[in-house]
Amino acid sequence: MKFPKLLTLLALFCLNSALFAKDRPNILWISAEDHGPHLGCYGDEYATTPNLDTFAKRALRYTKASSNAPVCAPARTTIISGMYPPSLGAHNMRSRVPSPSYLKFFPTYLREAGYYTTNNNKEDYNLLTDDKGWDDSSKTAHWKNRPNPDQPFFAIFNYTASHESQIRNENKNPQHDPALAPVPPYHPDIPEVRKDWAQYYDRLTLIDNHFQARLDELEEAGLAEDTIVIFWSDHGSGMPRGKRYPGWSGLHVALMVHVPEKFKHLAPSEYLPGGTSDRLVSFVDYAATTLSLAGIKPPSYYHGKAFLGEYQTKAPAFSFGFKGRMDERPDSCRTVTDGRYVYIRNYYPHLPHGQYLYYQQQTNTTNMWYQLFNDGKLNDVQSAFWQPHPAEELFDLASDPHETVNLAASKKHRKKLNQLRDALQQHQNRTRDLSFIPEPMLREVMAKGESPAEAFAHYFEPNQNRKKTPNSKISKYWRLVELLSSKPAKIEKAMPSAIAALDDKEPIVAVTAAEVVALHSSDDAARSKAIDLLVEYSHFPKYELILSIYAINALNHIHDAGIELPDSANDIEQKPAETPDWASAYRPRALELFQD
Missing domain, CATH: 3.30.1120 (Arylsulfatase, C-terminal domain)
Incomplete structure (x- = not known):
C-alpha cells in the first residue's frame, strides 16, 4: 500500500513543480567584467554594441547603478552575501575570511525554494563557506542541465573578454580607431593611451556578441517569455583610475533589466521598455532583488534592498562604496x-x-x-x-x-x-564597519575562531564597565596613521610617543610607529631601530602574512623617500612555502621595488 502513496506524492511533486515554474520566473544574469557603462545605449557614441543597444529598447536601463567596490572579489562578495563586506571583515582584496554562521548566500535560498541554480563560472568571493548555493558552478554550468525541464532556474553567465588583462593582450582584429578614442582628462593624451582605450572598446564589442548568444539560447528553447534577463557590468573599466578607484569612474556600472509581459507585476512602477531609472541601486541590492523576483522574502540581516519583485522597497537617498587593500597595497x-x-x-x-x-x-x-x-x-x-x-x-x-x-x-x-x-x-x-580594525588585527581575531560580529564586540562595544570606548590599540594605530600625513610641527611634537611605540606589544602598532619614526625622526639611532624592526616584521611565516605585507610596504615608502635600507632587507624571503595561493604574488611584487 505504501508504493501507490509514494507514486501519488511524486505525482503531486511534479504537478507542484510545473505550477511553480509557471508562477515564478526563470532569472538569467549576464555579466561582464571590468567595464563601466561605455555602451551605445548609455550614450557612448564610440562604442559598438548593437545587441545590447537593441536589448535596451525593450528593457529598463538604470543610469546610477554602482558596484559598491571598484574591484572584483570585494564586489562579488557584496553580491553573493547581500551585505556590505566591511561589516563581515571581507572588504580587502582576496581577504578570504570565514563567513558567519547565520549568513546564507542568496542562491541557497533560491535552491531551497526549488530553483535550479548555476554559475558559469567565476566566484572569487572573499568569504569562506561550505555551501555557496550552487547546483553547479563550473565552466559547463547551464540552465539546460536542470533535471526537470519545468523547474525554474537562476543562471549566471560571466564573461571575461573585457577584463583588464585583455586590454594589454595583442589585438589581432582591431575595430575602433585610436584617433577617435574618448580620452578622459585625467589620462595623458598619447598614442599608447589611445590604443588601450580603443582595445577596451573592441573588447566591449566581443561582450556584445557573447550577450546575444545567450539571448538566442532562450529564444531557441522557447523560454524568452518565461525569463527575466538582467545584464550588468562588474565595476569600472580595467583602465587605470577606473578599476580600483573609489570614485564614480570606479563604481559606476551598466545595469539593464527586461521583464516579460507575464511577469510585469514584478517590475517597478517606473518600468517601461526602452525607459530609464535614476534610482540608486548597487551590488548589495542584487541578492535581495533576485529573491524578491522569485517570491522569496529577503532575510532581515541582508543590507541590500529589493528594487524589483514582490518585496521591492522605496528608493534609497544614498549609495555607498568602499575600498580596502588592493593586492599587495594596503588602503582604506x-x-x-x-x-x-x-x-x-x-x-x-x-x-x-x-x-x-x-x-x-x-x-x-x-x-x-x-x-x-x-x-x-x-x-x-x-x-x-x-x-x-x-x-x-x-x-x-x-x-x-x-x-x-x-x-x-x-x-x-x-x-x-x-x-x-x-x-x-x-x-x-x-552596518558595523570593521575596516577601522587594521587587517592584521582582524585576521588575528578571526584566526582564533571569532566571527566578525565577535570581532566588533571585542574592539568597539561596551566593556565590563559599560563604557563605550574604542579599543586602545585601535586608537593608537590611527593616531600613528594620522601622523603620516601631518604637518612637521605636529609630527615633531608626537615623535617621543612614536619612538616609544616601537616597543608596543601590538605588532601593527609597532610597524606603523616604525614607519613614522623612519620617515620623520632626526634621531639616527631611533631611525635605525625602526627600520630594523620593519625588516624583522617583514618575515613570514614568523609573523602574520598581512602584517608582513604592511611592514614591506613601509619599507617601500622609506626607500621611495631616499632613505637607505640595510643589507638585511635583501634577505627578506619573497615567497615562503607557507604562502597561501591567493596571496602568492603579493610579497614578491612588493619586495621587488627595493631588493637588489
Whole structure:
C-alpha cells in the first residue's frame, strides 16, 4: 500500500513543480567584467554594441547603478552575501575570511525554494563557506542541465573578454580607431593611451556578441517569455583610475533589466521598455532583488534592498562604496553619493589613489602615465592620481563627470559635504564597519575562531564597565596613521610617543610607529631601530602574512623617500612555502621595488 502513496506524492511533486515554474520566473544574469557603462545605449557614441543597444529598447536601463567596490572579489562578495563586506571583515582584496554562521548566500535560498541554480563560472568571493548555493558552478554550468525541464532556474553567465588583462593582450582584429578614442582628462593624451582605450572598446564589442548568444539560447528553447534577463557590468573599466578607484569612474556600472509581459507585476512602477531609472541601486541590492523576483522574502540581516519583485522597497537617498587593500597595497577609502555629488573619505591620505600596484602596472597606459608623472610632464589633473590624496574629496558629477575638481574645501558646498559625511558615518555605524580594525588585527581575531560580529564586540562595544570606548590599540594605530600625513610641527611634537611605540606589544602598532619614526625622526639611532624592526616584521611565516605585507610596504615608502635600507632587507624571503595561493604574488611584487 505504501508504493501507490509514494507514486501519488511524486505525482503531486511534479504537478507542484510545473505550477511553480509557471508562477515564478526563470532569472538569467549576464555579466561582464571590468567595464563601466561605455555602451551605445548609455550614450557612448564610440562604442559598438548593437545587441545590447537593441536589448535596451525593450528593457529598463538604470543610469546610477554602482558596484559598491571598484574591484572584483570585494564586489562579488557584496553580491553573493547581500551585505556590505566591511561589516563581515571581507572588504580587502582576496581577504578570504570565514563567513558567519547565520549568513546564507542568496542562491541557497533560491535552491531551497526549488530553483535550479548555476554559475558559469567565476566566484572569487572573499568569504569562506561550505555551501555557496550552487547546483553547479563550473565552466559547463547551464540552465539546460536542470533535471526537470519545468523547474525554474537562476543562471549566471560571466564573461571575461573585457577584463583588464585583455586590454594589454595583442589585438589581432582591431575595430575602433585610436584617433577617435574618448580620452578622459585625467589620462595623458598619447598614442599608447589611445590604443588601450580603443582595445577596451573592441573588447566591449566581443561582450556584445557573447550577450546575444545567450539571448538566442532562450529564444531557441522557447523560454524568452518565461525569463527575466538582467545584464550588468562588474565595476569600472580595467583602465587605470577606473578599476580600483573609489570614485564614480570606479563604481559606476551598466545595469539593464527586461521583464516579460507575464511577469510585469514584478517590475517597478517606473518600468517601461526602452525607459530609464535614476534610482540608486548597487551590488548589495542584487541578492535581495533576485529573491524578491522569485517570491522569496529577503532575510532581515541582508543590507541590500529589493528594487524589483514582490518585496521591492522605496528608493534609497544614498549609495555607498568602499575600498580596502588592493593586492599587495594596503588602503582604506569610503564613498557615498546622492546621485549627483560623490564624497570620498580617505583614511590613508598619505597614500595616492594610484599606488604602484604590480598588476595594474602591466597595462601600457599605466606605465606610460606613471613615467610621465615621474618626468614632470603632466598637468595638475593628470598628476593627481599619483599624489597623496586629501582626507576628503567632493565632486559634482553634473559639472565635473570625470571627478577632477575637489570641492571639499569650498564654502559653497559645505552643506553638501556635511550631509554626505554624516550619511557615511551613520552608514558605517549602522552596518558595523570593521575596516577601522587594521587587517592584521582582524585576521588575528578571526584566526582564533571569532566571527566578525565577535570581532566588533571585542574592539568597539561596551566593556565590563559599560563604557563605550574604542579599543586602545585601535586608537593608537590611527593616531600613528594620522601622523603620516601631518604637518612637521605636529609630527615633531608626537615623535617621543612614536619612538616609544616601537616597543608596543601590538605588532601593527609597532610597524606603523616604525614607519613614522623612519620617515620623520632626526634621531639616527631611533631611525635605525625602526627600520630594523620593519625588516624583522617583514618575515613570514614568523609573523602574520598581512602584517608582513604592511611592514614591506613601509619599507617601500622609506626607500621611495631616499632613505637607505640595510643589507638585511635583501634577505627578506619573497615567497615562503607557507604562502597561501591567493596571496602568492603579493610579497614578491612588493619586495621587488627595493631588493637588489
